Amino acid sequence: MKRSGFKTRARTIDHLGREQVADCPTAISELWKNAFDAYATDVALDLFDEKSPVAVVSDNGHGMSLTEFQDRWLVIGTESKATADPVPKSDRKGLQERVKQGQKGIGRLSCANLGPILLLVSKRSGEDFVVSLLDWRLFENPYLNLADIFFPTIEVTDLEQAFERLPSMVDELVQNIAPHRTPDSNESDTMQRENARRITKAWEDFDNLPERAGGVTSKSIVESIRELNFSLKHLSGWVVAQGDSDSGTALLVSGINYDLRSQLLSPPFTQTVARTRKNFRETLASFLDPFVDPDDGDLPDYFADFSYQVRTWKDEISKTIVGPEIGISRRDVLKLEHCIVGDVDTEGVFRGRIKAWGKWLPDEVKIRPAPDVQIPTRVDTRLGSFELFISAMEFDYMKSTHDKAEHDRFREIAELYAGFMIFRDGLRVLPYGRSDNDFFEIDDRRSRHAGREFWNHRQMFGRIGITRFGNPNLKDKAGREGVIDNRAAKALRDVVVNLLMQSARKYFGTDAPIRKELLPEVKENKKQERDAENRQKLRAKNKRTFARNLKDGLEILPSLVR
Template sequence: MIGAASFQTKARTVDHLGREQIADCPTAISELWKNAFDAYARSVSLDIYDGDEPVAVISDDGHGMNRAEFENRWLVVGTESKATEDRTPIDDRNDLKVRPRQGQKGIGRLSCANLGPILLLVSKRKTAPFVAAMVDWRLFENPFINLADLRVPIAEFENKDALLTLVPGLVAELACNITGGGDAARTDRLRAAWAAYDHLFHAENEAGVSNKLRPPSEEILEGLAKIEFKERHLAQWPVWSDERPHGTALLVSQINYDLQVELGDDKTDSSAIEARKRFFETLSSFVDPFFDPADEQSTASRLEFSYAVRAWKGEVPQTIVGTDKQFDRRQLDGMEHLLAGSIDRDGVFRGRVKAFGQWIPEECVIAPPKDLHIPRRADSEVGQLDLYIASMEFESINSTLPRLEFQRFEELARLYAGFMIFRDGLRVLPYGRTDNDFFEIESRRSKHAGREFWNHRQMFGRLSITRAANPNLKDKAGREGLLDNRAAKTLKGIVSNILKQSARRYFGYDSEIRRTVLPGIKASNKEERANEARNKLRKKQRKEFRTKLQVFTKTLPPFVKEVEEFARTLSVRDEAEIAATQQHLEEYRERASEFRLPGAPTSLGPLETPYADFRENIRDLSALLGAAAADLEIQIERINPKKPRELLEKQIARNAAQIHHRIQQWKRTIDILQKSEFERIRDVVGQRNKVFHAEAIPVVARFDRGEVTYSEAVKLLERLKEETDTQNAELFVPYIGALESLKESIDLDHLASFGMEELGDMRAELDRLNALAQLGIAVEIVGHELQAYDDIIGSAIKRLPEEVRQSKAVHDIEFGYDGLTDQLRFLSPLRLAGQRIQRWITGGEIADYLAEFFKLNLSRAEIIFDVDPRFRAMRIYDQQSRLYPVFINLMNNSIYWVGTRRDGERRIALAVVGDEVMVSDNGPGVDAEDIDSLFSLFFTKKAHGGRGVGLYLSKANLAAGGHRIRYVSKGEGLPLPGANFAITFRGAEFDVG
C-alpha cells in the first residue's frame, strides 16, 4: 500500500535561513535596504542610538504594509512575488519609475536576526492603520519546536502615540512562546520543547562546549524584560515626523557587536577598529556612484534613492556612511588610466582607453579568450554588461598627475577603492571588499605585479548588470556573491581576460605605451635616481630594523631577567672571585652591546608598541648593568685586593681578546663582501665591454644592405658610442667616487641615513606648511565673513528679552561664539568687533564644567575623576573661552591614554602642587625621548585619531594670557604616576576664602 507524507518544518529553519545564512551584520543591513528599495522608498536609514540598552532602527518611506500584507507576505518565507515581475500598484510607487526587484528568494527580511535578537516592526500604508509586531529571533534557535507552534504578536492602531503603550502587551504575548498560553496542547508542546532545549544547554555546559551563559529560556525571558523602546528611536522615521504617510521601521534591541562599536570611540581596540573598517567598506557606495554625469540617458536612469547610517551619542548624530559621503564618477575622471565601455552578448568588450593621461584615439576591442565558449542558451547566457575602471600609477615617480592630485586620489583610494558589481544600481556583495578576489586580480599580481597592472587597492572599478539583461547572474542565498553557475563562471572568464589584455596592451610593463611614455615621465623628474636610491636604502634599513626588532622582542626580555638576577645575587667574597665576577659583568656588557637597532623609521605603524617595549627594556638593562658595576666597585673596595695590578692586567687581556674577536668577525664579513663585489664588478665590466660591439654590428649590416649611407652610418656609430659612454660613466664614476670616499674614511652609510632623515624632515615640514597655508586661506575666508556677522550676532543677542539673555542657553551661545572667534584670531590677524570679557574664574567652575563635558567618556572608560580642594579654591583672571579649551585638550588626552590600561583603577586628577596647577593621570606617561616634541605642531603618539594640534594650541592659548605649561617627568609630590602637566598661571590666587 502506497502512502504519502508532508515535509515538517522546525522553527530552526528560520534561524538557518536568516541569522546563519547571512554572512555578517553589514551584509544583513544591505539586504534590508534592498527591501526598502523594492518598497519604492526614496530614502532608507540606519540609526544607532546609545543608552543603557542601545537600539538600532532601520526606517524607510516606502509604501509600507497593512496587517493582511504583513501576515500573508512578510510572515511567509519565500514570497512568490519576489521571483516574478514587479506587481507594485502605481499608487504605491511614490511617483517613481518602475523598479526592477532586488529581492529574489523572499528571505531578505530574515536578515533582521543578524542585527540583534529582538525586533519591533512598525509599518504604515497611506490608507490603513499602523501595524506593529514583535519577534525574538532566539525563539527560532530551539531545535525541538515546530515552526507552527511559534506565534508573532501583532497589533493595529490609528494614532502613532499608541505604539509605545502597546509594547508591554506585545512583549507579554511574545513571552507566551516560552511559558505557554491559550491552547493547552500547544502549551504542553512548548514547555516540553524548552525543557529539552534547557537540558541540552546543561549537557553542553558540563562538556564545556556551550556558547550560552544561561539556559536559553531564562536568557530570552530576561532579554524581553530589558526591552526599552523610546520616542527618540522613532524621531528619524519620516512617518513619525509626519513627512510621509507611509513607510516601515525596524527597531532592534540588544544589538550585536558590529553595531555597538559604531557608538564607541575606542581607538585602541584592534577588533573594534577592524569591525568599523569592514562596516564602512561594505556599506559605502551602496548606490552605484559610477553613473556618467555627461550621459543624459544614464543620468535620467539614476536612482532616486538615498541611504545613511548615523550613530547617535546623546542628541548629536554622526554620519558614518551615506549617499552624501560617497564619491562619484566626476571625482575619478581626472585619473590617468581609464577603461570604459560595454561587453556584448558575445563577450566582446568595446570602449575607450586613457593611458598616462592621454586618450587613445582608436576604439579598444577585446575579444573573449579563444578557449572560453560563450553560452547562448537562455538558461546560461551572460548578457550585456557595462564596465568602468579608473586607476593611477602606484608610485608618484611614474605618475603624470600633479603631486597634490596624486595624494588626493591616494586618499580616495584608501576609502573607496575596489572592483564592485552593481545590479540595477545597487551594490552586489561582497564584491569590492578587500577580502574578495572573485576576478583573481590580486592572485595574478602576486605572480607578476608589473605585467598584471590592476591593483584592487588602487582601482575604482564597476561592473554594471541588470536583472533584465543578466537574469542568470543570481545571488547566493547568503548574499555572499553570485551563484556559482555557468553564467557566473563565464562572466569571470570574460572580465578576467579584459583585465589581463588591457593591462598588457596599455598599462603594464609589457605594454608598448608604457615603454614609450614612461622614460619621458621619469626623465622629467630630476630627483628620480636620488629617490630610488633613498627608497632602496630606506627599504633596507626598515627591513633590518623590523627583522632585528622582531628578534630582540623575543631575546631581550629573558636577557634583562638574567642580568637582573646577576645584579641581585652579585657577591664577591674574596680577592680570588674579583676577576671572575668582572669577567661576567664584561660578558653581559658585550652581549648588551649586540642589542643595537638602526635608526627607527618615521612611521612605525604596528611596530610602535614593540619598539616602545624595546626602549624600555634597554633602559632597564642599562640601569641594571650600571647598578651592578657600582655594586662591584663597592665590594672590591671593601675587599681591598692585595694585588690590584694583576687584576688590571687580567682585565686588559680580557678586553683585548674581546676587541680582537669583534674585529675578526667584521674582517670576515668584509672579506666576503669584497670578494662578492669584486666578482660582480668583473662581470659588469665584461658585459659593458660587449655592449658597443653588439649594438654596432646591426648598423654595419644596415650599411651592407644599402639602408644607410656611409656618412649616416658614421653618425649612428658616433651617437651609439656617446650613449654607451654616458651609460658607462653613470655606472662606474659614482662607484669610483664611493670607493674614494671609503679610502678617505668618509662614512657613506651615515651620510645617506642623515640625508634621508633630513630630507624626510624637510618634506614633512613642507607638507605641514602646505597644510597651514590651506588652513590660512580657509581662516581668511571665514574671518572675512565673521567680521560682518560679528556685529549682527552681538546686536541680536542684545535685542533679546532680559530674561532670555540671562538664560544658560544664551550664555552657552556667547561662550561658544567667543571661543570660536578667539581661535580664529589666534590663527590669523582678524579684526573682529566686540571686546572679549575677562573675569575671575575659579577652579571649581573649571572642574564642574569638565565633569559635565566628559561625563559620558569618563563613565564609558570607567575613569575616576579626582579634584583637589586646593584646585577648587584657586582662581584665575582671564577669558573663559581661552582657559576652558586648554583643560578640555589635556583631559581628552588623559582619557585616551588612561583608557589603554588593561588592569587596575583608571584615574585623572586636577590638583595644585606649590604654585602650579597639575593635570595628572595614571596612564603610561610620556617617553623621555618624546618630551621635547610634546608641544610641537602635528606631533602625536596616538595610533588612531591624533592630529598633534591640541597641546600646541593649549600652549599658544596660555601664552596669549601670559601663562606657561610644561611636562613634569619625575619628582616628588606628583598627584598620579602617569602623565603630569604643570601650568603656571599669571596672577593666580590660591587658597582663596
C-alpha cells in the same frame, strides 16, 4: 501507498536568516533593497549610543497593512519576489517602475543578523500603524515546530499608542516560552493544555542542551524581553515619525551585534574594531552605483531620488557616517591617470575607450576574449552584455602623472573606497569589491608577476554593471554572498579576467609598449619636479637661516657700534 511530505521545524527560520546571511553589512544591504522594492526614496540605519544600544532600519516606502504583514512579510519565499508582476501604480508614489532586487523572499530575515529582538512598525498611506514584536531566538529551539511560535501584533492610530501598549505585547511574546494563553476558540481546552505542556517541555529540553548559542537559555530570553527599552525617541530619524511621509516601515532592533556596536565606539580602536568599522562603512558607502554617468539621459530616476545613510545618535544629537556626501563618484575617479570605459557584448567582446598616463587614446579599443574562453549562448546559461568602468593610479609617485597633492588625495581615497565591484540595476552585489574577495583573481595573478599584471585592488576603482533583464542567469546565492557559480558566472569571470590581463599587457603593465614609451618622460618630469622642490626647500632653509642670523646680529649691533 502513503503520502509523505516535509515538515518544518522552527529553527529553519534561524538557518535561513541569522545563519544564512554572511555578515552585518550584507544584512543591512538586504533590508535596504527590500525598502527599494517598496519604492522608498529615503532609507536609513540609526544607531543609538545608550546603555543598551538600539538600531533602527527605516524607510518611506509604501508600507504594509495588517493583512500584508501576516500574508506576505510572515510568509517565507512569497510569490511576489518570484513573479514579474508589477507593483501597483498607487504604490509607486509617482516614481518610475523599478526592477525588483529581491529574488527569494527571505531578505526580511536579514534583520535577525542585527540583533535578537525586533519591533516592527509599518504604515500604509491612509491606514493605521501595524506593530509587531518578534524574538528571533525562539527559532533556535530545535524541539519547536514553526507553527508553535507566534508574535503579538496590534494596530494603532498613532505611534504614542504603540509604545504605551508595548508592555502588554512583551507579556504576550513571553508566552512563547511560558505559555498560559487564553483558550483559542478554534482549539479545545484539551488541545490547548496539551500544546502548552509540549512547548514547556521543548524549552526544558532546550535548556538542557550541552551546547547552546552564546549560552542562551529560556530564562535569559525572557529577562531580555522584559528589559526592552524601545521608545518613541528611537524613531527620531524615521521620516514617517517626523511627519514628512505618510507611509513606510521601521525595524527597531535590541541586543545589537558586534559590528553595529563597533560603530559607536571612540578611539583608540583595537585592530579588530578598526577593521570592522572600515569594512562596514566602505561596504555601505557604495550601496548605489557611484560610477554611473550622471549625464546619461536614460538613467532611472532613483539615482537622483534615492537616498541612504547611516547615523549614530548620542544624547539626541546625530552624526552621519555613511551618506550621499560621503564616498566617491564617477567624476572623482575619472580624473585618475588610467581609465577603461566601455561595454562588453553578448560575445564577450569589449568596445570602449582607454586612458593611459592621463591621455585618452584617439581610437576606440576592441578587446576580444581569449581563444580558450567559451561564451555560453543557451537561454538558460547565456551571460549577456554588461558595462565596464575602471579607473586606476600609479601608487609610486615617481611613476605617476599626478602632482603631489592629487596623488596624496587619491591614495587617501583609495584606502577607503578602492575595489572592483559588481552592481545589478544600480544596486551593489556583495561581496565583490571587498579586499577579502578575489573573484576575478586580481591578487592571485599579481602575486606571481606584480609589474606585468598591474591591476591591484588597493589602487583601482571600478565596477561591472549588470541587469536583471540583460543577465538573467547571474542570480544571487541564498545567503546573498555573491552569485551562484553557474555557467554564466564562470563566463563572466573568464571574460573579465581576460580583459584585465590583455589591458595590463597592452597599456598599463611592465610589458605594455605605451608604458615603455611614456614612463621615462614621466620619471624625468618627476625628477625635475623633485629637484625643483629640493631647491625650493633649500631656498626656504637659507631664508630662515638668514633671518635668524640677522635677528641675532641686530641684537648685538648697538654694543658693537659703541
